[in-house]
Amino acid sequence: MKKEFYSNGKLLLSGEYAILDGALGLAIPTSYGQSLHVTPTTTGFLEWTSFEENKNIWFSAKLDLTNLSIVSTSDQSVAKTLKSLLLEANEQNPLLLTDSEGFQIETHLTFPTSWGLGTSSTLINNLAQWARVDAYQLLWNAFGGSGYDIACAQHVSAITYQLKDGKPEINKVSFDPKFKDSLYFIHLNQKQSSKEAIANYRKQQFNKDDLLGRISDITNNMVSENILTKFESLMEEHEAILSEILQIPTVKSRIFPDYPNAIKSLGAWGGDFVLAVGNENTLDYFRGKGFKTIIPFSKMAL
Template structure:
């Protein structure tokens, strides 16, 4: 038996701009997804994806041909296996294996189920997960970088390929930062395709770097809130979308989109007490409000 763990992720700043060579601020989480590999029936690959006691997906394939033996709903998995075999043609062709992927967080939260699966399976196969992710999902690869990172970091997908720089100090405002689940799961691959056709490219994407660098080391929370506000304006203008912050004009603080706009989690910064912040979003209909510490340090949700 072999186990491989991949961490979940939050893209704090630099979303969309990172697709054009700018730097992104990435936050790997303690939660994630665990892959357990055991022997299976000869000549077969058994694939299971679970969260707690829920079976989210279950497939069986011929190990050599990858022909599915169930109901033809595993196209994404077959594509993933084929892209891996472009780098390692012998991967799981012989014998039989059972692959069980277990989420430690609700899959609808958008914390990186797909990137965790890609990363874990590529590490099992000994192939480059960034190449496979680019073929299968598109995007910058920042999610893949999070799956093996220990601390928050800067990420760049430039001419020299993916690069990361670990930030050697802790985030300054963890007591004043909240993550709120929007209630809407964003499918990254399809969203990126629509983004590429919708984006107005109205700004220089490298302007986002200024906000990223300032946010990392800003000394006061009011300054951090102003930076997030300006970053939101920049990205909103570039992609032609309205900021989620406009839904919360009466919130005593600042609200920022995270990752793909319109889905998954958004971030709130405020000087208000925890009870006030939670109550504000609960009253707006948002039932999942997590502190920085809760989201970054909890393993099992």
């Protein structure tokens, strides 16, 4: 019998980097996500096809069901990552691949892979649902990371996320500010390596307790703030703190120095989306600089 699973994409509005060490972060599940479709077959193979939002195939692979060896693939690197995820899921649930003599699996994104909204995290959460295993454990054993993206995959409202003694503490929050129509997500058209970004963060010398306290305070204030100018100040304070820690210029000073309102990086600095305060008129500014993917908060947030 065919099985279908779905997971939401993610955006971290506050707490990037510091969330790895226990800072409180504010995250939203997105209206974009990924589905997983599993159909039993009798082929003896696990045949995998991944589709982008435009229905184009961006990845395919054929694996031997007995040992998950790669028979053929369109991308060897992606296939090796997929194999390691499947092996880890099968390690947690050895019955996973015994349900059928073969599987035909399709994944369908509702956003471009370049957007960075969670191509991997939505896949991991979907695989965990299919395998009936813990998604966080699957993530940590395979990739590492804070796990906030898994929490977004599983929730339908904004959340605060914090690691306490290595375990996720998740709280649903009502993040529906009066000024939400002034919030926009701008895609920078650059893919940033999270692994490299985290490695750079790890090599910096700073007072960790001070950083976690300051970022957590900003997160709490962002959740409850309903005055736009004060929210902008929180965005700018967050940027300034991490700029000093990471020894990297803020995205505004580097790319948009003459923009009149606040701009905040999201996730690994230098790529994917940024959060900008603006209106229909000021968005011409970003279009004029060649940034065409501009998504209003109300359309991005689930």
